[in-house]
Amino acid sequence: MDNRQKEIDNLKDYKYGFTTDIENTKAPKGLNESVIKFISNIKKEPKWMLDFRLKAYDRLKQLKEPDWQKPKYPKIDYQDLYYYSAPKSMKDKPKNLDDLDPKLLETYKKLGIPLQEQKRLNGIAVDAVFDSVSVATTFREELTKQGIIFCPISEAIQKYPELVKKYLGSVIPVTDHFFATLNSAVFTDGSFAYIPEGIRCPMELSTYFRINASNTGQFERTLIIADKGSYVSYLEGCTAPMRDENQLHAANVELVALDDAEIKYSTVQNWYPGDKDGKGGIYNFVTKRGLCKGKNSKISWTQVETGSAITWKYPSCILKGDNSVGEFYSIAITNNHQKADTGTKMIHLGKNTKSKIISKGISAGFSDMTYRGLVDISSKATNSNNYTQCDSLLMGNKCGAHTVPYIKNKNSESNIAHEATTSKISEDQLHYCQQRGLSAEEAVGLIVNGFCKEVLQQLPMEFAVEAQKLVGISLEGSVG
Amino acid sequence: MKEQLQKDFDNTIKNLTLSQKDIEIKKFYLDNFINKGFPNKREEDWKFSDLNQIIKKNIGELSFYSDYTSTNKVDSSAFVDGLEHNKIVFINGRIEKIDFDYEKKDQIEIIDQSETINKFNNNSSLSDLNNAFTNKSFKIVVKKGYQLTKPLIIYHTTNSKIWSKNINLRLNFELYENSSLRLIDLFRDTSEKNFLNIFYDFDLKENSILKNYKVDKLENKNIKYSFNNIEQGKNSISETLILSSGSNFCKNEINCNLNGEYSSAFVNGIFSINNNKHHEIRTIINHLTENTKSYQLIKSVIEDSSRAVYQGKIFVNSKAQKTDGYQLSKAILLNKDSEFNAKPELEIYADDVKCSHGSASGSLNEDSIFYLMSRGLNYQQSRELLINGFLLDVVEKITDPEVKNLIKNMIGIKE
Numbered sequence: 001m002d003n004r005q006k007e008i009d010n011l012k013d014y015k016y017g018f019t020t021d022i023e024n025t026k027a028p029k030g031l032n033e034s035v036i037k038f039i040s041n042i043k044k045e046p047k048w049m050l051d052f053r054l055k056a057y058d059r060l061k062q063l064k065e066p067d068w069q070k071p072k073y074p075k076i077d078y079q080d081l082y083y084y085s086a087p088k089s090m091k092d093k094p095k096n097l098d099d100l101d102p103k104l105l106e107t108y109k110k111l112g113i114p115l116q117e118q119k120r121l122n123g124i125a126v127d128a129v130f131d132s133v134s135v136a137t138t139f140r141e142e143l144t145k146q147g148i149i150f151c152p153i154s155e156a157i158q159k160y161p162e163l164v165k166k167y168l169g170s171v172i173p174v175t176d177h178f179f180a181t182l183n184s185a186v187f188t189d190g191s192f193a194y195i196p197e198g199i200r201c202p203m204e205l206s207t208y209f210r211i212n213a214s215n216t217g218q219f220e221r222t223l224i225i226a227d228k229g230s231y232v233s234y235l236e237g238c239t240a241p242m243r244d245e246n247q248l249h250a251a252n253v254e255l256v257a258l259d260d261a262e263i264k265y266s267t268v269q270n271w272y273p274g275d276k277d278g279k280g281g282i283y284n285f286v287t288k289r290g291l292c293k294g295k296n297s298k299i300s301w302t303q304v305e306t307g308s309a310i311t312w313k314y315p316s317c318i319l320k321g322d323n324s325v326g327e328f329y330s331i332a333i334t335n336n337h338q339k340a341d342t343g344t345k346m347i348h349l350g351k352n353t354k355s356k357i358i359s360k361g362i363s364a365g366f367s368d369m370t371y372r373g374l375v376d377i378s379s380k381a382t383n384s385n386n387y388t389q390c391d392s393l394l395m396g397n398k399c400g401a402h403t404v405p406y407i408k409n410k411n412s413e414s415n416i417a418h419e420a421t422t423s424k425i426s427e428d429q430l431h432y433c434q435q436r437g438l439s440a441e442e443a444v445g446l447i448v449n450g451f452c453k454e455v456l457q458q459l460p461m462e463f464a465v466e467a468q469k470l471v472g473i474s475l476e477g478s479v480g
Numbered sequence: 481m482k483e484q485l486q487k488d489f490d491n492t493i494k495n496l497t498l499s500q501k502d503i504e505i506k507k508f509y510l511d512n513f514i515n516k517g518f519p520n521k522r523e524e525d526w527k528f529s530d531l532n533q534i535i536k537k538n539i540g541e542l543s544f545y546s547d548y549t550s551t552n553k554v555d556s557s558a559f560v561d562g563l564e565h566n567k568i569v570f571i572n573g574r575i576e577k578i579d580f581d582y583e584k585k586d587q588i589e590i591i592d593q594s595e596t597i598n599k600f601n602n603n604s605s606l607s608d609l610n611n612a613f614t615n616k617s618f619k620i621v622v623k624k625g626y627q628l629t630k631p632l633i634i635y636h637t638t639n640s641k642i643w644s645k646n647i648n649l650r651l652n653f654e655l656y657e658n659s660s661l662r663l664i665d666l667f668r669d670t671s672e673k674n675f676l677n678i679f680y681d682f683d684l685k686e687n688s689i690l691k692n693y694k695v696d697k698l699e700n701k702n703i704k705y706s707f708n709n710i711e712q713g714k715n716s717i718s719e720t721l722i723l724s725s726g727s728n729f730c731k732n733e734i735n736c737n738l739n740g741e742y743s744s745a746f747v748n749g750i751f752s753i754n755n756n757k758h759h760e761i762r763t764i765i766n767h768l769t770e771n772t773k774s775y776q777l778i779k780s781v782i783e784d785s786s787r788a789v790y791q792g793k794i795f796v797n798s799k800a801q802k803t804d805g806y807q808l809s810k811a812i813l814l815n816k817d818s819e820f821n822a823k824p825e826l827e828i829y830a831d832d833v834k835c836s837h838g839s840a841s842g843s844l845n846e847d848s849i850f851y852l853m854s855r856g857l858n859y860q861q862s863r864e865l866l867i868n869g870f871l872l873d874v875v876e877k878i879t880d881p882e883v884k885n886l887i888k889n890m891i892g893i894k895e
Contacts, residue, residue: 392828394830394831400827407823407839408820417838418840419838420837422833424832
């Protein structure tokens with residue numbers, strides 16, 4: 001019991017809330033053409049990339065920030081942000097891990113991502129993104145042997161321009177909504193993965209995002225391409241230091257699955273959620289979209305959302321190929337003054353396409369949680385199926401839980417089923433657990449974990465353990 | 481459209497005896513409407529049904545002025561047979577008859593409210609339009625403890641005299657403690673291409689019961705919008721059934737505020753549409769206090785290239801603990817081009833609640849058809865039997881046996 005108490009005390013506060021003193025190179029504040037040119041220049045990008053960015057910027061100037069979402073936030077001054085911030089020591093890119101700034105390595109160790117050890121342990125290939133740039137990628141050699149490309153996207157732009165040119169913006173075009181277009185204009189780095197035909201990626205690929213500098217927005221871009229018959233499982237984790245001001249995180253993630261390919265994308269998002277009174281925290285406005293381009297392809301999103309002051313994202317699947325499958329498993333937990341508006345979009349275009357949505361929302365404290373989803377079966381998507389289940393759990397009467405599904409069926413041979421429930425932890429359940437010697441908090445933890453189990457078991461092992469702990473921590477202090 | 485509106489407004493005002501103040505208020509609403517125009521799909525509530533486009537496509541130019549100076553002949557052969565009932569008759573938007581023959585005269589009060597403007601719990605441009613152009617409006621009050629012996633049927637009749645007209649109707653009802661009212665709205669249109677804009681307001685006091693059945697069954701080319709606002713006091717019950725079938729376009733909106741403890745609201749709906757029709761039901765149930773209950777069941781059978789939309793919202797205030805809210809929508813798409821859109825929404829701020837919704841859409845179950853055919857029915861018969869059974873579920877929810885039979889006969893559902 002003492003140990004547990006200690007553990008809780010350790011974890012109670014946001015344990016990733018430290019900052020690292022590392023000298024940064026920043027682009028001048030503000031958003032304009034010269035900043036975009038600065039970013040493009042510092043990354044030594046080819047002309048087509050700069051054109052891509054400028055096209056997005058042109059488009060951005062015509063776009064208005066959307067305002068239909070449930071969580072409202074004070075207006076963001078886009079001219080008051082730094083769009084590029086990189087550790088100074090990264091200017092000349094380190095060739096291997098030994099050249100990395102020791103301070104950086106220490107940071108990642110604190111975060112629980114021992115890059116050094118990872119090299120030796122047979123585990124996960126990690127691409128770590130610090131503020132705006134990708135600082136280290138592990139396990140590259142092993143992956144190269146199989147023909148798998150896993151590197152920072154800026155490197156991919158240099159080394160594999162054909163691949164990037166072909167797929168970048170093919171799922172999220174530069175003409176998309178405001179935040180996606182903003183990202184297209186100013187994205188700084190991110191991960192790139194390409195799995196060649198017929199290869200089953202032997203290990204989990206992983207990215208760890210970290211916002212360190214203040215007043216910066218983090219705009220990374222991830223592009224994953226699974227060629228015919230390949231398989232990849234990809235993990236993403238995020239943390240940020242505690243700061244009083246709100247920070248913007250507007251990433252774009254694009255997935256492309258060709259014939260018979262499968263991509264599994266898991267996220268454990270634990271950005272700084274702000275303090276107990278709702279001060280500070282990250283605005284997590286991310287665009288994630290997967291395209292099942294080929295026949296029999298499959299994309300599966302799993303997310304555990306516990307952090308961020310505001311989470312606003314809808315990882316989506318466009319099921320274009322016949323017989324393709326889209327899945328979405330989500331746990332979203334909000335506590336204190338956190339707000340989340342999240343869900344998914346399943347757009348059925350091909351024949352015999354299937355999708356499944358399992359969403360679990362838990363809100364406590366003064367928080368507000370919305371599931372918003374779209375299931376759209378087009379008239380050509382004959383014999384398609386969707387199953388949606390979204391459950392919400394409320395703790396206390398100061399919080400809110402909302403469900404806003406949009407269901408469109410334009411095909412008579414397709415079926416859609418949708419279920420949603422909202423409830424609270426019943427006194428009976430609590431009583432039963434407490435009777436058997438658990439404290440109220442432990443009982444709630446147990447019940448909540450049971451509530452989330454369907455989603456948790458979709459996560460890869462290493463993540464599932466972390467996620468399960470996170471679920472417990474996030475709800476700390478919300479009972480009683 | 482602006483000049484037309486202004487001109488028609490001036491003509492309408494001329495025929496009314498209104499005080500200067502009332503005219504000012506009406507003008508205010510007219511200006512509101514001119515600013516906003518007909519709702520379009522950029523508004524979230526009209527996302528699936530762009531009324532502006534629908535009116536443009538089906539009617540074109542609307543005229544807002546109706547000449548109500550001459551009376552229309554009430555055709556008594558058109559009344560419902562075999563069920564004694566009280567009547568209100570609208571012909572082309574003009575109220576021709578109010579008749580409570582079967583009731584005690586002193587228990588029902590009919591108040592002419594034509595001069596007063598009602599505030600609606602709906603700030604859509606359509607309520608502005610209604611406020612600006614309604615001609616005569618009445619308030620029907622059912623006194624304390626009185627339960628109407630016979631149902632009230634409101635006939636909404638239009639005939640070929642009108643064309644491309646906008647008709648605005650309004651009725652208000654107040655049900656005092658322990659009273660009850662059964663109300664059937666019957667739409668009978670032989671006119672074409674008109675836009676009907678109907679607003680009802682119900683005020684239900686403690687222990688009162690309202691049953692409202694809206695039946696739009698006869699094939700017609702009109703466009704309809706109907707809005708019911710229901711305020712419910714303690715222990716009151718409201719039951720609404722919508723049969724949405726005949727018009728080219730029809731949108732029914734129910735806004736129900738459960739203000740009193742132990743009040744409950746039931747909304748049931750049937751879409752049975754074919755050809756190129758486009759129908760919508762939108763419900764908003766606001767649970768505002770403890771121990772309230774709501775139940776909604778919507779079933780749709782959609783044929784040809786028609787489209788049905790269901791937007792249902794359950795709102796639970798943070799005070800409304802022990803709320804029980806349920807919502808189910810099921811749709812059968814019979815044709816490749818049919819479409820069903822749903823947005824079942826929950827907005828919940830209290831923790832001790834039981835709220836759930838379900839929505840399903842798909843084709844007729846081939847296994848069931850096979851089962852029936854193996855027992856000797858042909859394909860057509862099996863199909864009809866299944867659809868009948870599917871819709872019967874909703875009709876069976878009608879709690880009033882007389883009305884249940886009437887509606888069963890009307891829509892030809894056999895048991």
